[in-house]
Amino acid sequence: MRMSISDSADGRPNHIAAFVCNHWHSTLLSLLLRLGIVGAVDFASCILEVRSRSNSSGATDNSGNPISNISSATAITYELCKEVCGSGAEPFVWNIFSQQFTAWLLPYLALVAQLPFGADIKFDNVVAVLLSVGSPTLAAYSLAITTSNGHWIARRFSRFxxxxxxxxxxxxxxxxxxxxxxxxxxxxxxxxxxxxxxxxxxxxxxxxxxxxxTWSISSVASIIWVSIAYLFTVIDSFTGTITLSTLNANGQGVGSVYLWLLPVVIGWLQLGxxxxxxxxxxxxxxxxxxxxxxxxxxxxxxxxxxxxxxxxxxxxxxxxxxxxxxxxxxxxxxxxxxxxxxxxxxxxxxxxxxxxxxxxxxxxxxxxxxxxxxxxxxxxxxxxxxxxxxxxxxxxxxxxxxxxxxxxxxxLSRFLVSSFLALALTWSTTGAAVIVVWFTPTRGLGCRSGAYILYGVVSTLVWATLVTSSALAHYATQPVDIYGDGVYPRSTRFAARLSIILRRLGKVLATGNAVWIVLACILQFSSFFDRCYCNSSVLGLGSFAYDVIDLVPGDVATMKAAWIGGVALASGCSALFVGWISVFINPPLPPE
Incomplete structure (x- = not known):
């Protein structure tokens, strides 16, 4: 299916989103190709070497419990993994990368082009892209507060x-x-x-x-492309053969962490x-x-x-x-x-x-x-x-x-409702991504789940920072009435300076977060995270970290249950968000 990414939702050219989709990831890809060549590790050979040892020190089961027979071990400690295999990553495999990137990440990058922009200064559109990708919380909040405002004003004027x-x-x-x-x-x-x-x-x-x-062939094609890609890849991940060689490159987590984009784009298209x-x-x-x-x-x-x-x-x-x-x-x-x-x-x-x-x-x-x-x-x-x-x-x-x-x-009531919806959408999609990789052996907090958690935390921080900045800017603009004269006390001047600082800080964080989540997904597909440190979940397990080298039936059952829960959480909350927008959009207008 071919689609155009040259038009945004408001019908104006969107060269910025096209640039992001066509050029940004190619630069990162050339970097990953260089990284994959240097210090690559053949984990299949490492596992054979471990099992051929007579010393059973470092052998564990898939729960991290030490066992005596290393030849029957299904996991090894992080220290043993690092000793035998080193600290490098598995080599870059183009077939795995291209398949996962095309199925999971590329449709979402194309869908970014359907977000509404419309600024006459191109740089403002660039920042809008970075704010949206860097803070789904802010993107969902702005959509929710806009919808809520439209419903509120219609009810407030209805008695006239x-x-x-x-x-x-x-x-x-x-x-x-x-x-x-x-x-x-x-x-x-x-x-x-x-x-x-x-x-x-x-x-x-x-x-x-x-x-x-609001709706165009381009926008409909983008939404259908993302929906079908998500559906097909989810089905494929459950029906295909699960092996350690492709397990950690699976795009379930990536598909979930970006799923917020679908209800946000649909919501703006409905709102127009x-x-x-x-x-x-x-x-x-x-x-x-x-x-x-x-x-x-x-x-x-x-x-x-x-x-x-x-x-x-x-x-x-x-x-x-x-x-x-x-x-x-x-x-x-x-x-x-x-x-x-x-x-x-x-x-x-x-x-x-x-x-x-x-x-x-x-x-x-x-x-x-x-x-x-x-x-x-x-x-x-x-x-x-x-x-x-x-x-x-x-x-x-x-x-x-x-x-x-x-x-x-x-x-306050509209702010709280919109904030709840934005936070719920952000953490349902981010949380679903964390659940998927958390329960993928070795279970626990690792590089992949840590990357998603960091993305959600910074997204929330950006939203809190920019909303606080807007409140301070409004406070600094309102004079205090003293004896009939509008006076701006010292506190308003301090609020104005703090508002500017927070706004710039929030945009810097959003930019870094947007770059980070795209880079983290590409690193996952390129096997960069397939190393002893990341596969052993050292971030969460610490000194008890271990690396699973062979799956057992219980692992697959637990993992699939977690994947089902993650998909249900992300897709369910996204559907509820779209449902809320659909209910409150286009309220009855006062009679003429």
Whole structure:
């Protein structure tokens, strides 16, 4: 099956992912070919030499218990293995490497191309790839929080009946991939919501943001390729002949550790994020030209473009280092926009709340104009939504003091749910990979399982570091109200510096982790880990380490049971993650 990796999920060229798939692994492969030639060990000859010895010192069974007859030994101690065979690895075997690499790793590297990107700066797309591969936790968290936000905003606005509330939900939900900016001072936002002349602004922006075709032949082919490859290789690993020569090169662990990529890609394709930075800015700038603002002189509104240049809703173009990630449109950066997006939604929510409550009580914007009833099932009459600048501003002003949280409503609950889903997906797939290699003789913590555990730990650390960085950035942006003046105390400046440090640290860790997991998988396929140290699980067993040189029926049964459990854990949690996304995606919108 052939597939294209030149297009990302948002339809834009994705040369970065193609470069990763076509060039990166070839450089590593040339390095492994050199490593396989130097210091190669023939373990078959070593085992014959061990069994021909008259001294039984170092002979054990497959549980590490010493036995007296070395000729019938099925395992040897790590010290004996190192003494007879040395510390080198088995020679590189191209047939094993090419088969395992093509079946287990290559489909996932190709699937990376289907992640949504869309930044106008190519380097941001590169970092998005590294963040996704280096931290599945962050990738799953950004997807979960985006889905949760869309469901939350639809429910929060559902009780309003004011015109354009349905459009507002769609617009705000689709602008999660951008640093949305809402200006509440004056009557800009009030005019945008209240005046009937701005109805066209809302409808045209909805149409302008409705451009992404999420599913494509390329994306479907990639998903089918990965699914079939995973299914066939799992079946082959259970039905094929299990021998020590190919056991440790088995790709069960690799297939599980990368399985998180499948539900994340499917989730983004279902969600269809609007992440083309150029098109988003063009759509918002285009409609803002036709926005109207209430006039001080009378009920006829003025063109907003004739004013100061400020817009009620626009896309921020801040270039400060503190808000660097907020400006990046790839959806994996939604973690950085979560809190600021919630605050922008709350600004719009309060205006719709006040306007809707007054309209339900049949109060016109201009008190001197009697309320004009609409026809049954019809929209609010334009006469009821017309007034001077002062009247429009008063119409949308809260009638009572409103205490606004620095973080926003229901933020903690959505954060906890999204974090749980992200951590569950990460550690179910990583844990499944660990289980597969942990119960592969010699059982215990070794080089392969240690590599997977390190990958999961660093993935979680990257997520925690970057989420903390985004919270500190939001804290540093919010001034403290002292006697009516916004003041930025010393603590906010410290939070800003710490946020930048944590963000850069998280990206460095993610980059290293992405390189590490690809390199670790290639080293496994190339027999680099097939050495006395790794095969003896020295990391976990320490001085009691031993190397299994012959399988017994009990080993095969235990190993297959562990493989079944690993496959069930990884595939089951991945299916549940996709199921959760499918349930909460596309929530019912408020009636128009």
């Amino acid at each position: 009946s004011y015109p354009n509330v349905r459009n507002a939900v769609q617009i705000l939900s689709r602008l999660q991939q951008t640093p949305i900016k809402v200006i509440t001072r004056g009557s800009l936002l009030a005019s945008l919501v209240v005046l009937s002349e701005n109805d066209r602004w809302w409808s045209e922006l909805v149409n302008g943001l409705n451009y992404t075709h 994020p609007k992440c083309d930075s150029v098109r988003l800015h063009q759509a918002v700038d285009r409609v803002n030209i036709d926005a109207y603002i209430a006039s001080e002189r009378g009920p006829i509104p003025a063109d907003e473009s004739e004013g100061s240049g400020d817009r009620a809703i626009s896309l921020s173009k801040r270039t400060s280092s503190l808000h660097r990630d907020e400006q990046c449109s790839p959806p994996i950066y939604n973690y950085a926009r979560f809190l600021s997006w919630v605050q922008a939604v709350e600004d719009v929510y309060q205006v719709f709340e006040e306007a809707s409550e007054r309209a339900e009580r049949h109060v016109s914007v201009d008190p001197s104009i009697p309320w004009v009833r609409a026809e049954k099932g019809g929209k609010l009459r334009p006469e009821n939504r017309r007034g001077t600048l002062a009247q429009v501003e008063l119409y949308a002003r809260p009638r009572r003091a409103v205490h606004r949280s620095r973080w926003g409503p229901d933020v």
